[in-house]
Amino acid sequence: MVVEYIRYTVTDAARRQELVAAYKEARASLDAAPECLAYELTECEEDEISAVLRIEWISTEAHMQGFRKGPHFSSFFKAIGGFVKEITEMRHYTLTEIHHRK
Template sequence: MVAEYIRYQVAADQREALLAAYRQAAAELDAAPECLGYELSECEEEPGQFILRIEWTSTEAHLQGFRKGPQFAGFFAHVKGFYTSIQEMRHYHPTEVARSK
């Protein structure tokens, strides 16, 4: 498993539009076998600062599977308006330092 993190900074008047776009794009992630889960979080201290966490089976599955597969076009159509708002987009693998309840 690998986690992709996408960090967005959007203007206050674009906040609801970003949320709406990802509500629609979520259907494409749900249909993608490469996607294990996702979460879009907004910063409490800095409204308009969002982090999207997508869990993929692997980086290769994301880049070679999802991005070249049937769900990507629909996914991107929903969120492409926010592409210029991306501040970071990278893949991270978990380390042994972890705990979940």
């Protein structure tokens, strides 16, 4: 499993609401994609212009070759594509042995 982090900087308050609305629409594509294990969109409490989408994928290859080339990507991108210019980071991370969930 890998974790993709997509960090957004959205300076306009109305636009931040639009980002959440876009992901409400896009989540149907993530739900339908077998490559996607989990996801969450978070907004920063200390810096309101920052938001992070965290997606757990089976693997980077499953994301890049499966999801992005599969039937669910076009509807996903249609929903969130207007926010691409506000992405400040979009990378895959591998878990280390330092992790815990309660």
